[in-house]
Amino acid sequence: MSEMDAPPKSRTTYVLDRLKADLEQGVINPGDQLRQTAIAKRYGVSPTPVREALRILAADGTVEYTSHRGATVRDVTPEMARDLYRMRAELEGLACEVAVERMTDEGYEAVVAANDRLVAATADSADPATLSVLNKDLHFAIYESTSSVMIEGIALLWARFKPSVTLWGVSEFSRALDHDHVAILEALARRDGPAARAAMHDHIMHAWELRQTSAELRATGPRSTDVSGSEAS
Structure with missing residues (x-):
């Protein structure tokens, strides 16, 4: 249709x-x-x-x-944030291993292309929102080789964080995360499922550790704001 x-x-x-x-x-x-x-x-x-x-x-x-x-x-409270990252690390690590089992050469080329776009944008100091979108594109290019149910589960976890608060707004963090991606892609290139799983798990927990070093990026718990943007009483 x-x-x-x-x-x-x-x-x-x-x-x-x-x-x-x-x-x-x-x-x-x-x-x-x-x-x-x-x-x-x-x-x-x-x-x-x-x-x-x-x-x-x-x-x-x-x-x-x-x-x-x-x-x-x-x-998102601090406890919820930590749980979300731990859940992401486990599920996305598993997704990497499953992706290795099922990934075609074309699928791997799509992942490399997504990573190239992110690396180029990082080098060009693109705005944080663009980098955040390109980072998501890279992750989900990998998960495209899994299944719809796995992709939906991962997307639900990603949706818990507001896009305006992204690690990609800090250049030092962006370089560190780009470096993490290298290990993931190398494992995918070797078709080494356990290594890809471990690299993704480490990458996501590294992102959690980076977030904890920034007062602006740490989860702080409830706040009272009206949907129109005004402070609620």
Whole structure:
């Protein structure tokens, strides 16, 4: 079926896709209050599909409800951040090993090309948002050789961190992370699954250690902000 022949999205699906996009792009951030009427007005829908979309996000842990604030984007506490990195290290390490088992020459070439784009952008001092996107492209170029269920699980963990707070905004960190990627690609080139797994695990925990050295990048827990950007009482 072509895109033109595809059935129209339901209003709930439309709102859900918009909310996910706003979360991914940093328009809505962890800790933000989600007012149904404001979201409905912004997306041009009634409150009902907004309510249903928020329930779906609450079921996967993206949104939480409290008696005094209603729906808010779940914020990341220091403990949650550490758990997320540990989970990422385990799952993405496994994904690297699985990728080695299934990766074609074309798949490996796509990974190398993604890494080349990131290295070039780092050398050119590209803006942090661009580097962050290119870094994600590299990781998921590797995971493309796994399966949809593995990719979806990894994407869910990545979505827990707001894109505006990225390690790629610090040049020293960018160089260190680029260096980590070399070990991963070398293991992939050798088709050494255990080495690729270990290299990815070490890389992600290294990223966690780097994040902990920066007051601006460390997770600090709940804050009170309205979805419109104003401070909530």
